[in-house]
Amino acid sequence: MNKELEALNDIRKVLEEAYKFPLNLTPQYKFIYEALKRNKPLKLKTKRVKVSIDDYRIDDYCPTCDEELYTMSNYCPHCGQKLDWEE
Numbered sequence: 742m743n744k745e746l747e748a749l750n751d752i753r754k755v756l757e758e759a760y761k762f763p764l765n766l767t768p769q770y771k772f773i774y775e776a777l778k779r780n781k782p783l784k785l786k787t788k789r790v791k792v793s794i795d796d797y798r799i800d801d802y803c804p805t806c807d808e809e810l811y812t813m814s815n816y817c818p819h820c821g822q823k824l825d826w827e828e
Contacts, residue, residue: 745777779805782825 753764764770786802801810806820816823 743777743781745780746774749773749777776821779820779822782823784825784827785810 749770753770756764765774783804786804786807787799788802789797790800792798802808803810803817803819803822803824805822806817808817808819810817810824812818813826814824
C-alpha cells in the first residue's frame with residue numbers, strides 16, 4: 742500500500758472513531774480510494790493474438806480495465822491506471 746492510501750485509511754479511522762459510523766461505505770471515500778489505487782503503477786498484461794494461420798503477435802493490455810494499449814503512455818487512456826512499462 743502506498744503512502745497516500747495509508748494516510749487515507751488513517752484519516753478514515755480517526756473520523757470513524759469521532760463520528761461512530763463506517764466511512765469506507767460512503768461514495769466519496771470509495772472515489773478517493775480508487776483514484777489513489779490507480780496511481781500505483783501496475784505491470785501490463787500481455788496477450789498473444791493470432792494474426793494469421795502461422796503468425797502471432799504480443800499485445801499490451803491495461804491490468805485494470807483490460808483495454809488494449811496502442812501507445813506507450815504512463816497512464817491508461819481508458820481508466821487512468823498508472824502503468825509500469827518495465828519488463
